[in-house]
Amino acid sequence: MAKAFYAVGFWIRETGQALDRLGCRLQGNYFFHEQISRHRTLMNIFDKAPHVHKEAFVAPSASLIGDVQVGQGSSIWYGCVLRGDANNVQVGSGTNIQDNSVVHVAKSNLTGKVFPTIIGDNVTVGHSAVLQGCTVEDEAFVGMGATLLDGVIVEKHGMVAAGALVRQNTRIPCGEVWGGNPAKFLRKLTDEEIAFIAESAANYSNLAKAHAVENAKPLEKIDFEKVLRKKVAHQDEEDDSMLSGTRVVPPELAPPSSTPAQ
């Protein structure tokens, strides 16, 4: 019986594929054969292999290439590229490098010195930041879309404002905010803001745990949850908050630890 089903399935698939090819031909020679993605989250270059602590979150679409070290509780978010091919990249513990950021090292530069990229502990690197051959010390903050060029040093509690471009060999002293293009000193950080940097890093590492759990799920579990979601789909968010206030959510779909981050 199973064999018969298999055979029927085989016919249907063959026909489907033939129809697919026919459709492609009818569309002209523009048909496209999809290859499997060769993307690798962790990739070594010859003898340089990335080392990621097992409690760090690395999004599946991020890529860590070459000599990259990621410490405990750090998070590398979606679409990031950490490329340690010419020199090494070190990321401390509790650090977050947010979506679409690029951290790399220069092969050569005008001064002839090649710096490794070192990012300390509890650092927040905002979305789409570009860090090239620079040093970011503990509890520093690099804003969204900032660019740090070779030899930049951001000292402890230093802050680079969003959209800033920090030129080569600049040193951002402790507790100062730099911004603009090229980056200039803007103001001193207040004590609350310094406390907030550490807090934001801690919140982010909590948030990363929820994402890590979700992204590590195997296919069967994802499918099972899809079915569960369909079951509870009729309980709309708006109406039951009006009526009963409580909502029956199966334990599998319980929300992640909702800690306010930033």
Place this chain on the structure above:
Amino acid sequence: MAAASLSRLSRRASAAAAPSLRRILSSTATAPAAPSSSPPPVAAAAAGADRVRWDYRGQRQLVPLGQWLPKVAVDAYVAPDAVLAGQVTVHDGASVWSGSVLRGDLNKITLGFCANVQERSVLHAAWSASTGLPAETLVDRYVTVGAYCLLRSCTIEPECIIGQHSILMEGSLVETNSVLEAGSVLAPGRRIPTGELWAGNPARFVRKLTNEEIMEIPKLAVAINDLMQSHFSEFLPYSNAYLEVEKLKKSFSIPL
């Protein structure tokens, strides 16, 4: 003209259809012979159950967090390598292009009708905003958000253009019919009043928009919507990468 193109089309169709039809017939004819020659093991058939549903790209496009599932309208286009996580709503006709990340893990992200978020943009929302406005990120209808933009807990009202590589920080508000130039940085809690053009780092008022320019804003969004349709039609509900995987499995002699 029309007749000529029709005839060309039909000629191509008939030329193309003939071998394909033959192939259909031949493949269906040979199909029953194939499984009988090599009977599949039962356990292997069960293992192969994931062949269509599995996403071979490694990164899931929609990442649910807790009970929050990203909602995408049927005729919205979300590129296969964009990532939508948590409370994200993409309304009809909206488009999210390759490499974008919409991360609604702390607050809601909404993309209105005919809005578009272009390549490698990041939309995120903070837990709370300092301005007292809701901290969710709202991109309303007919808004064009250029490539490499960063939007964080900001509100963009209908019919605006956000230029490429611009950064909108927490609590910023862009009112109807205004334009933010490429590469500008809008500081936290800043408001762009209606019908104005702003630019720079940090963004400053440049000039008022003329009536003609304001008329152009929704047209741009509609043009990108048209472009999106052509991209959208290229994608089938399921990718065909599983064929490649089956080939690989066969070449490594892993049972299917």
